[in-house]
Amino acid sequence: MHAQAHxxxxxxxxxxxIRAFWFSGSKEGAPDVEIHSAVFDPAQGAWGAxxxxxxxxxxxxxxxxxxxxxGNPVAGRAADGSLWLYYVTVSLGGWAGxxxxxxxxxxxxxxxxxxxxxxxxxxxxxxxLVRNAPIQYDDGTLGFPVYHEFxxxxxxxxxxxxxxxxxxxxxxxxxxxxxxQPVLLPLNKNEATILMRxxxxxxxxxxxxxxxxxxxxxxVPEKTALPNPDSALSAIVLPDGRMLAALNDIExxxxxxxxxxxxxxxxxxxxxxxxxxQRGRPLDQTAYMGRAARLLAMSDAKVAKAPASEQKxxxxxxxxxxxxxxxxxxxxxxxxxxxxxxxxxHLVYTWNRTFIKHVQFTREWLDRQMERxx
Amino acid sequence: MIHFTDAxxxxxxxxxxxxxxxxxxxxxRVPPVHLRWGLAAIFIGVLVPLGGLPLxxxxxxxxxxxxxxxxVLLAAAxxxxxxxxxxxxxxxxxxxxxxxxxxxxxxxxxGWGDYDPYxxxxxxxxxxxxxxGLALLSAMKGFPVIAFxxxxxxxxxxxxxxxxxxxxxxxxxxLVSAYAAAAIITQGIRKIRAARAIKP
Numbered sequence: 001m002h003a004q005a006h007x008x009x010x011x012x013x014x015x016x017x018i019r020a021f022w023f024s025g026s027k028e029g030a031p032d033v034e035i036h037s038a039v040f041d042p043a044q045g046a047w048g049a050x051x052x053x054x055x056x057x058x059x060x061x062x063x064x065x066x067x068x069x070x071g072n073p074v075a076g077r078a079a080d081g082s083l084w085l086y087y088v089t090v091s092l093g094g095w096a097g098x099x100x101x102x103x104x105x106x107x108x109x110x111x112x113x114x115x116x117x118x119x120x121x122x123x124x125x126x127x128x129l130v131r132n133a134p135i136q137y138d139d140g141t142l143g144f145p146v147y148h149e150f151x152x153x154x155x156x157x158x159x160x161x162x163x164x165x166x167x168x169x170x171x172x173x174x175x176x177x178x179x180x181q182p183v184l185l186p187l188n189k190n191e192a193t194i195l196m197r198x199x200x201x202x203x204x205x206x207x208x209x210x211x212x213x214x215x216x217x218x219x220v221p222e223k224t225a226l227p228n229p230d231s232a233l234s235a236i237v238l239p240d241g242r243m244l245a246a247l248n249d250i251e252x253x254x255x256x257x258x259x260x261x262x263x264x265x266x267x268x269x270x271x272x273x274x275x276x277x278q279r280g281r282p283l284d285q286t287a288y289m290g291r292a293a294r295l296l297a298m299s300d301a302k303v304a305k306a307p308a309s310e311q312k313x314x315x316x317x318x319x320x321x322x323x324x325x326x327x328x329x330x331x332x333x334x335x336x337x338x339x340x341x342x343x344x345x346h347l348v349y350t351w352n353r354t355f356i357k358h359v360q361f362t363r364e365w366l367d368r369q370m371e372r373x374x
Numbered sequence: 375m376i377h378f379t380d381a382x383x384x385x386x387x388x389x390x391x392x393x394x395x396x397x398x399x400x401x402x403r404v405p406p407v408h409l410r411w412g413l414a415a416i417f418i419g420v421l422v423p424l425g426g427l428p429l430x431x432x433x434x435x436x437x438x439x440x441x442x443x444x445x446v447l448l449a450a451a452x453x454x455x456x457x458x459x460x461x462x463x464x465x466x467x468x469x470x471x472x473x474x475x476x477x478x479x480x481x482x483x484x485g486w487g488d489y490d491p492y493x494x495x496x497x498x499x500x501x502x503x504x505x506x507g508l509a510l511l512s513a514m515k516g517f518p519v520i521a522f523x524x525x526x527x528x529x530x531x532x533x534x535x536x537x538x539x540x541x542x543x544x545x546x547x548x549l550v551s552a553y554a555a556a557a558i559i560t561q562g563i564r565k566i567r568a569a570r571a572i573k574p
Contacts, residue, residue: 061426064380066435091435116377119538122483122492123548124438152485165539168496175485 003313004028004321005036007232008348008356009133010338011075011083013108017041018338018346021053021073021085022356027321028071029094031056035073035087037109040358042344047302047358053112059089059101062114066091071098074130075109079140080162082106086130086144089117096149097126102164120158120166126150131181131232131334134160138189141167143215145182145194151175155182155196155207157215172196172209173221179207183235185243185266190214193266195245198223199230204251206233208266225268226260227251234337234347244366245269246335246347255279257332257349261370272369275332275347275359282327285319289328292318292352303355314354321353332357379439379537384421386440387430392417393448396455410456439536441547442527443472446519464517466561469554471520476551479542495540502528502541 008022018040025033034055039048053073060067071088078084083105088098103115120128127150134144137159144158152175159168173179178200186192192215196207205223226233226247231254233247242263249258249271257276260269283291296314297304303314322328335349343363351357395416399409420429440448447468453459483492494501505524512520527544530536536543 057426060431060435064376064384064427064431064434066427066432068435114377117537119439119536119540119543122495122540122542122546123480124436125538125543148485150484154485166496167539169490169493171485171488171490171493174488 003317004353005356006350006353007072007131007334008350009072009074009336010346010348011077011109011133012338012340013039014081015108016043016340016342018340019075019083019109020348020356020358021075021087022348023070023073023087028353029069029090031069033070035070035085039109040346042340042360053085053109054087054103054115059115063089063101063117065117068092071095072129072131074133076134076142076144077136078104078142078162079136083109084134084142084164085109085112086118086134088129092124092126095129098129098149099125100128100130100146104164116164118158118160118164118166120146120156120169121148121150123150128156129181132183132234132336135184135186143184145172145184147180147182147196148175149180153178153180153199155179155194155209157182157184157194170215170218172218173207177207177221179221180230181232183233185235185237187237187241187265193243194218195224195226195233195235195266196221197230197232198228202251204228204230206247210265224266226266229253232334234335236337236339236345238339239343241265244272244337244345246275246337246349248333249274250279253279253329254333255330257335259347259366259369261373270370270373272366272373275349276330278330278332282324282329285323285328287328288323288330289315289319292322299355300358317354318352379534382535383434383439383537384428384430386445387433387437388417388420389445389448389452390437390440391420391430391433393451393455396452400455406456413452413456437549438547439538439543441550442530442535442544443468443523444547444550446523446526447550447553450519462519464512464519466558467512467517468520468523469557472546472551472554473558476546476548476554479546480548480551483542492540492542495542497541505541505545 004027005024010020021037023033024036035053037053038050067089069090073087076084086102089101090097100118101115103112105112119125127148134142142160147155154175155172157170179196181197183195193210198207206226206228207221208224209218209221211218229248229252231248235245245260248254250256255278258271259273261272262269333350338346345361347359392413450462509521509524531541531544
């Protein structure tokens with residue numbers, strides 16, 4: 001099996017450890033895709049064992065309806081302290097046929113209740129997808145940024161109660177704006193910014209809407225200065241009000257990934273650190289595999305010192321996921337940023353569809369990078 | 375233990391399968407006694423799990439949960455097949471209302487423009503007041519099936535009959551909308567043909 005790993009997301013546990021979720025299978029959209037999870041212990045600096053959270057059969061049985069495939073997972077913390085995992089399920093067609101399925105854990109993700117479907121669309125409940133995390137409102141409900149893909153693409157904001165039922169839904173952008181995967185960035189009690197992936201015609205720039213009245217009204221979507229090659233982006237608000245984003249800082253391709261900061265609520269951005277850069281023409285397979293092997297050797301010990309059989313499997317997976325007849329292309333995509341209560345940062349992203357890469361940094365390191373970028 | 379809304383969703387899909395089967399068996403001129411037993415067997419059969427999921431579950435995966443409007447029309451059709459009951463008074467008007475509502479609702483709800491009427495279904499008092507007025511008007515005009523369908527939809531929504539917490543999903547679904555549109559067009563063609571046939 002040439003396993004693909006993609007769409008990782010993080011949540012901080014009550015004891016300060018970090019739990020990651022992602023989907024894994026032979027390829028995106030395959031029936032064998034499962035939702036996996038692992039826990040990172042910052043004190044040990046190590047990841048625990050990978051565990052399977054759910055698969056197509058389990059979800060299908062719990063939902064009492066046919067499920068063809070699973071997709072993006074994202075986790076959120078409810079006001080009662082329970083952990084929720086939302087993930088995309090498709091019964092019919094491609095990703096435009098998605099709906100959201102939710103499951104709850106009261107033991108920090110060790111065990112999960114039977115999943116339930118969230119009905120968010122009137123047309124056979126198709127085409128509501130998730131990518132970025134919900135936030136808790138003051139009244140204990142959750143604000144959950146989601147997006148719609150069927151016929152036209154637009155961002156939406158759901159408000160969920162403690163049981164995961166929808167109380168309200170708002171359209172963030174008119175249909176046809178090509179807005180996907182909204183990231184909700186609350187600045188204070190009344191003001192918030194939402195950044196969105198853009199899948200429309202050029203220029204390829206991330207979209208932005210803002211509110212000044214606690215989400216009652218949102219501005220007309222506008223293109224930001226952030227390049228966006230129709231790929232997922234992640235962002236958080238720093239304690240001083242600045243925004244930190246992880247994204248492909250290019251208008252085409254996904255072979256570059258950067259950390260960027262905005263001091264003016266998302267209007268202008270500055271690169272503070274380039275995480276990956278393999279820009280250039282597609283490589284032939286031998287050159288790509290050679291470079292990938294060197295990158296793997298410099299990676300985490302679990303990967304770099306894996307048994308030869310596993311190494312071979314990684315290599316084969318890389319070839320399968322990144323190489324086409326016209327050449328091999330690197331892909332660094334689907335970043336997800338998390339700031340812990342202690343102030344540290346964790347970033348995960350898809351590394352050539354074969355691994356989920358984890359980067360940890362401190363506030364001091366980020367401050368130094370921001371100083372250098374000035 | 376099966377969840378309540380899964381049970382109601384599966385029963386709705388099983389009812390739809392039985393009604394389609396009743397039409398097929400009726401066309402084959404199956405005797406009424408055999409028809410009843412046959413439909414009862416089909417109803418049970420499609421709810422029996424095969425490999426973890428009943429046939430109705432596979433249908434539900436594609437169709438979603440059926441609205442109350444669908445269930446009312448399906449129940450009326452089944453009673454017509456089994457008991458010979460006539461179509462309920464106001465059925466044509468109900469179909470027309472479904473077509474008009476769907477034509478206005480779905481394009482907007484699926485992203486045409488920035489107004490989303492689906493939002494009204496999360497308990498808007500104005501929407502509920504509008505439905506109450508429409509139900510009363512329908513009853514007064516002699517279309518009790520419209521008033522009955524609206525009242526039953528609101529009741530089912532209050533009771534949490536379906537997975538959805540949105541009232542629109544109890545009033546309408548794409549399948550009943552497509553069926554209503556096809557039925558209205560068929561009725562129109564028949565009327566035109568009949569009018570032409572009468573002419574000397």
